[in-house]
Amino acid sequence: MLKRFIYSREGVLSLIVLAMFFGVGIMSPEFISLTNSISIFNDTSILIMLALGQMLVILTRCIDLSVAANVAFTGMVVAMINQYFPHMNMALLIVFCLLIGALLGAINGLFVWLLKVPSIVITLGTMSIYRGATFLLSDGAWVNSHQMSESFIGLPRYEIFSIPVLSWMALAVIIVAFWAMKFSVWGRNFYAAGGNPMAAFYSGVNVGKVQFYAFLVSGTLSGLCGYLWVSRFAVAYVDVANGFELQVIAACVIGGISIVGGLGTVIGCVIGALFIGVVNNALPIIGVSPFWQMAISGTVIIIAVIANSTSDKDKARIILRKPDETMDSAQAH
Amino acid sequence: MDTTIKKSVTPDVMLTSRLQKIFRWETFLILIVFLVCVMNSHLSPYFLDPWNLSDATFNFTEKALIALPMAMLIIAKEIDISVAAIISLSSTLMGFVAQMGAPVYAVAFVGILAGAACGLFNGILVTRFNIPSIVVTIGTMSLFRGISYILLGDQVVRDYPDGFEFFGQGYVYWVFSFELVLFVFFALVFYWLLHRTTFGRYTYAIGNNPTASYYSGIKVDKHRLILFSLVGVMSGIASVLLTSRLGSTRPSIAMGWELSIITMVVLGGVSILGGSGTIAGVVLAVILMGLVTFGMGLLNIPGIVMTIIVGVMLITVVSLPVLITFYKNKKAKAL
Numbered sequence: 001m002l003k004r005f006i007y008s009r010e011g012v013l014s015l016i017v018l019a020m021f022f023g024v025g026i027m028s029p030e031f032i033s034l035t036n037s038i039s040i041f042n043d044t045s046i047l048i049m050l051a052l053g054q055m056l057v058i059l060t061r062c063i064d065l066s067v068a069a070n071v072a073f074t075g076m077v078v079a080m081i082n083q084y085f086p087h088m089n090m091a092l093l094i095v096f097c098l099l100i101g102a103l104l105g106a107i108n109g110l111f112v113w114l115l116k117v118p119s120i121v122i123t124l125g126t127m128s129i130y131r132g133a134t135f136l137l138s139d140g141a142w143v144n145s146h147q148m149s150e151s152f153i154g155l156p157r158y159e160i161f162s163i164p165v166l167s168w169m170a171l172a173v174i175i176v177a178f179w180a181m182k183f184s185v186w187g188r189n190f191y192a193a194g195g196n197p198m199a200a201f202y203s204g205v206n207v208g209k210v211q212f213y214a215f216l217v218s219g220t221l222s223g224l225c226g227y228l229w230v231s232r233f234a235v236a237y238v239d240v241a242n243g244f245e246l247q248v249i250a251a252c253v254i255g256g257i258s259i260v261g262g263l264g265t266v267i268g269c270v271i272g273a274l275f276i277g278v279v280n281n282a283l284p285i286i287g288v289s290p291f292w293q294m295a296i297s298g299t300v301i302i303i304a305v306i307a308n309s310t311s312d313k314d315k316a317r318i319i320l321r322k323p324d325e326t327m328d329s330a331q332a333h
Numbered sequence: 334m335d336t337t338i339k340k341s342v343t344p345d346v347m348l349t350s351r352l353q354k355i356f357r358w359e360t361f362l363i364l365i366v367f368l369v370c371v372m373n374s375h376l377s378p379y380f381l382d383p384w385n386l387s388d389a390t391f392n393f394t395e396k397a398l399i400a401l402p403m404a405m406l407i408i409a410k411e412i413d414i415s416v417a418a419i420i421s422l423s424s425t426l427m428g429f430v431a432q433m434g435a436p437v438y439a440v441a442f443v444g445i446l447a448g449a450a451c452g453l454f455n456g457i458l459v460t461r462f463n464i465p466s467i468v469v470t471i472g473t474m475s476l477f478r479g480i481s482y483i484l485l486g487d488q489v490v491r492d493y494p495d496g497f498e499f500f501g502q503g504y505v506y507w508v509f510s511f512e513l514v515l516f517v518f519f520a521l522v523f524y525w526l527l528h529r530t531t532f533g534r535y536t537y538a539i540g541n542n543p544t545a546s547y548y549s550g551i552k553v554d555k556h557r558l559i560l561f562s563l564v565g566v567m568s569g570i571a572s573v574l575l576t577s578r579l580g581s582t583r584p585s586i587a588m589g590w591e592l593s594i595i596t597m598v599v600l601g602g603v604s605i606l607g608g609s610g611t612i613a614g615v616v617l618a619v620i621l622m623g624l625v626t627f628g629m630g631l632l633n634i635p636g637i638v639m640t641i642i643v644g645v646m647l648i649t650v651v652s653l654p655v656l657i658t659f660y661k662n663k664k665a666k667a668l
Contacts, residue, residue: 063467065592111648111652115652115655115656116655117648117651117652117655118605118606118651120467120605121599121605121647121648121651122648122651124592124595124596124599124644124647125596125644125645125647125648126644126648127592127644128592128640128641128643128644129640129641129644129645129648131637131640132637132638132640132641132644133641135635135637135638136638136641140635140637238637243589246471246474246475249471250471250472250475253468253471253472259465259467259468260465289483289486291479291482291483291486291487292479292482292483293479294475294476294478294479294482295475295476295479295480295482295483296479297475297479298472298473298474298475298476298477298478298479299472299476299479301468301471301472301475302458302469302472302473302476305462305464305468305469305472306458306462306464
């Protein structure tokens with residue numbers, strides 16, 4: 001069992017993350033303290049939740065480029081609601097942001113499901129539409145921290161067992177996702193729909209509908225993250241989370257979610273996000289300028305996918321390899 | 334002759350080929366371009382001034398130069414998301430060479446060479462390791478722009494040699510800018526390459542069915558490598574033009590361009606699933622987007638609202654054909 005985990009992608013990846021974590025710890029011991037570990041997880045929570053939503057979408061052979069725009073739009077809406085109705089119940093507000101996020105996700109999903117339009121095109125379009133709508137809604141103005149109520153800003157920071165609510169939310173999402181993807185038929189359908197759409201269709205899975213659900217979940221999580229992002233940084237403006245969609249996809253790719261669909265695990269996805277989180281937190285501590293961050297994550301993505309493509313048998317492309325290579329890999333297995 | 338290759342892979346690919354029988358995409362685009370021109374000239378009396386129109390071309394020529402090879406790449410079922418990052422890295426390297434006192438043509442040469450090297454790198458990763466190009470280029474996008482950030486940090490390079498500004502600001506004859514002439518030249522080159530050579534035929538073949546192409550003797554990987562390098566070279570050229578027009582380099586140059594370039598290509602009727610599309614369509618889409626944004630600029634519409642309109646355009650344009658086919662099928666059933 002343990003041996004199998006260590007040889008799996010998730011195992012290798014978590015070893016790399018741990019090595020990195022303790023490697024930085026050697027240079028500055030306070031990095032591996034419990035408080036700092038909690039704060040790294042807390043910093044990565046939003047990325048983890050968005051990456052799990054994106055994972056479902058990528059599993060069904062689609063891609064959702066509109067997540068960051070969704071975060072910005074929902075964040076702006078709830079920040080403005082909070083600005084004008086400061087005494088509104090927080091539970092109601094969270095339901096609101098879930099609904100708005102779900103609606104934006106459903107728009108993507110419906111286009112993919114009913115019109116069979118490639119998801120990359122649809123989400124490319126809705127990305128600019130949602131971002132623009134944020135501008136129209138706010139007229140380009142910012143909602144600053146003093147315009148937000150205390151409970152609005154305080155909720156994600158509120159600590160239970162000295163762990164912030166933000167982290168608890170991420171943990172809850174991870175657990176639900178793990179259960180759903182491992183044990184529920186609903187979750188397994190995502191693998192079926194992406195792994196072999198034709199076979200899934202003949203075994204009674206409505207592939208389009210599954211893709212719709214993927215976008216719905218991704219949208220709902222983006223909505224939740226919209227509130228969390230805005231309240232965490234205590235400011236809402238049009239450019240919130242600009243370019244974050246690519247970090248989310250990067251987390252999935254590093255975590256071993258195959259972009260051709262049907263392959264990937266919740267744990268891999270979480271570790272992929274944590275990888276980015278540890279790199280971001282470690283750079284300033286080991287004295288590397290943050291300007292290195294992009295190049296490092298780019299290099300890591302490339303290495304991760306190369307490792308992935310050489311270790312896994314890539315069924316979709318195996319036929320394109322030279323005959324002798326195919327023979328070699330066939331003998332190796 | 335160009336798009337008559339029959340597709341039989343998935344139902345949604347069939348839909349697009351049925352559409353091509355209903356009406357040609359290019360005629361539709363010409364109609365819209367015409368409509369936008371009429372609207373723009375109604376909205377603003379300054380629109381039809383030749384110098385004004387010439388100014389409008391600066392909005393899109395650089396992106397359009399990359400849209401041409403990108404169309405070929407998407408027709409061959411691949412994609413390159415790293416183009417804007419290639420611009421950034423080429424521009425950074427040009428900045429370094431310029432600071433060392435290199436002459437104008439050496440600076441431009443370094444920009445194009447850097448672009449070519451980046452494209453080749455993408456191509457090698459995709460073909461050598463059999464990785465989907467969208468993943469590779471998401472990675473190299475961070476890598477290329479990341480290198481720019483490492484080299485430049487928050488600095489700006491401004492000391493370009495005299496005469497360098499010609500590439501982005503110069504005029505060849507009357508209102509015809511160097512950028513525009515270059516775009517027309519490359520549009521013709523790519524038209525010839527895609528529609529009049531075996532290289533172009535192979536591009537369609539690979540986009541329709543890579544496996545069948547491989548077994549019919551097309552060197553699929555070599556072909557992809559050439560296409561990625563072409564995209565790199567054109568990104569390098571676009572980088573020279575953009576750097577020269579702005580007169581400065583910073584790591585955040587051309588941020589977000591990859592998405593508008595892909596939008597141009599898709600708007601031009603190139604199927605994102607590969608296998609169909611024309612250069613004429615892409616050129617028309619480029620002109621359409623340029624005119625729409627310029628017209629909105631004349632009306633003082635903020636840039637971010639323009640992106641909404643471009644987004645709506647993109648979605649309508651790709652879903653309209655599907656809706657029409659649905660409607661037609663329904664009608665046929667009723668009969």
